[in-house]
Amino acid sequence: FSTIITGIFVGVPALFVNMDMVVDLTSIGTLFAFALVCGGILVIDPRGTSGARFTVPYLNGRLLIVLLLLGAGLAWYYDRHNGGAVQASLRQFVEDVNGTTAARTGESWYSVFRHQIPYLVFLLASLAIMVVTFQKKLSLLPVLGLLTNLYLMTQLGINNWTMFLVWLLIGLAIYFTYGYKHSRLNKAAVG
Structure with a gap:
């Protein structure tokens, strides 16, 4: 029964919305x-030490920091001596952020910059995750999974992020409203 209801809630709006947006929203949600x-x-289990039947294999996440820094350094070195594609990409990013691209294309600074917001959030989140991974010796596999998924989400564009955040806020409002009204703890406190 729940599959049919979910199909209706997904299928009916898909009739009225651009299919590319439906696909991108499905991707960002997944x-x-x-x-x-x-x-x-x-x-829940940062070191894979729980007594569960299945645990994620623990690989020291400090390796992640070293590998990422080494990989970035090698990419930078290789790029300097072989064409400069990474430097050109970084230069374009800086131009987008400081408004040079906007002046060149005739768009407003914010209309160019807003498309960089998910990427900036990803960079800040990545730095925070790297620091926490180094300090707490987190497992490598979940950290890589988290970083990979966050990076892929940044590539979906600001319009998809806006729709996703609106949908997420609506869902959280429904979830907490329903949970507050139907909570067994709330009924126990009142009765």
């Missing part, structure tokens, strides 16, 4: 769910 699973593993 990637967000995977990111939540990876983050949940890091919170």
